[in-house]
Amino acid sequence: MTTTTADPIDRAPVRVVDPATAVSRARPRTSAAELVSQTLLMAWRSLKKMRRNPEQFFDVTLQPLLFTAMFAYIFGGAISGNVKGYLPLLIPGIVAQTVLTTCMSTGVQFREDLDKGVFDRFKSLPIARIAPLAGPMMADVVRYLIAASLTFVMGVIIGYRPGGGVLGVLGAIVLSIFTGWSIAWIFAWLGTVARSARAVQGISMLILFPLTFLSNAFVPVHTLPSGLAAFVKINPISHLVSATRDLANNGTITAEVGWTLLAGLVVIAVFAPLSVRSYRRHL
């Protein structure tokens, strides 16, 4: 070596890196506490990313504002005779719809992330394999919160007066966030199996449109033909919408809340393990 180095005696104690110590300190696996802190750090990273790319908030801010006003004024007269009468039916429907659309971007973003160089580093780090997946999911709760709250705010501005009061509305928001978060696992799974972010987007739209429009989100079920009504009644989105209506309009916790929670848990139980499994295959 031709590099200039201090003489060996001087250098010996400066050795900052000692393999033997490193080997003896290395732990065989991540602990539960490490998993939690790594997931939170990944969530922190996602939140920073959101803050620095405000365009990521367009869907959760513009969509509630636009769709609430649009649907209210277009369908209000036709469905309920006037706009004000339609709002108690519509607002919970829009909440469900926006929360679902927000889920979709979870999958798209995740797919984009997987293609970035930084995932190579995450893979090479001694961290829980699930943390880079769970972190962004945690951060997305903020987006559901914005989407659901803004819909209610917009509703109130154009004349919606929720009979369930503040508590009822808060309950409705919390339930929507939970449902959105659980359904997001479907899209996270899609993100891990699809070939590109565009593919995720395409497939997600195919799932989302029937799910939201073949529900009671925008029209009363009794106006539908019987075959369609049967599907609408078992659609989990219908349960979310009904539960949200009961909470926000009447302040009552009905069996619909239970069904919604159950559906959410079933989705998590099925799709969380699936996502983790196919995500690991990326590693």
Place this chain on the structure above:
Amino acid sequence: MTATAAIDAVGLVKTFGRVRAVDGIDLEVHQGEIFGVLGPNGAGKTTMLRMLATLLPIDAGQARIFGVDVQRDPHRIRQLLGVTGQYASVVEDLTATENLWLFGRLQGLRSAEARARAKRLLEQFGLEDAANRPLSQFSGGMRRRLDLAASLITRPPLIFLDEPTTGLDPRTRGQMWETIRGLVADGCTVLLTTQYLDEADQLAGRIAVIDHGRKVAEGTPDELKTSVGNSTLQLHLAPGADQELARRVVRRVAGAEPVLTPESGRMNVPLDTADRAADVLIGFRQAGVPIISVSVAKPTLDEVFLAITGHDADPALEVQ
């Protein structure tokens, strides 16, 4: 060698479909050295590195890093390694400081400790002025240095560098070389892949030459250079000359395998001494091989490389 080898790999194999990307490579890297893995694009360097770094499953063979089994204990291995790939793998939406802090925290450093180390690393890598700037304003060289800094935040004893200077301008390349030498001074072991011979020559104490997934040569840079001969006879055959005949003459007279260069009709012959050039020319005259031009030169590193990988392309010739 009483200390455990930093890397001890035997018979590593990785197949993608029918292609054996890595085809039975043995590797022993001692603690505290810079070991260079040299080979053209697609030789299997990166694949081998990724297997050792637990990023790809090992299809056959086994590897130990500081005595820890790579396949059985991947989580332990990840705590001993810093990996810097060909493309900067840092979080685009965070600042340089935030990146280093995040990677430190993820690996169990306390917040204050992570921040202190981040600051020191940024100073050491000449990035302190850019510490809080968004990465979109970083040049390619700055990203690479940040990427390497991110691999060092937990002070791993073994660093993998996958083509650390590919695509960098000469000045930045020199800076990177200084940094890599500094790592070894701190007690790190470095495994480096490169397609640049001068890089391997400059940095590595020992080099393995990889071609088509196999190790075709290993030694110090000097050993490799002398193994190909001390000088090279460059021949330009006349059009229509019998190339096969010329090869046979060279093999018989000089006892060496001629290396065909990409231009047609040109061949290089490694020689122990320049005197042997005359023997080859006389041989050509006697056998009736016409030539256009002749020159004798010191072997360049590119010739070393061509010569070595040329041998591998037709292993039967070595037996003769």
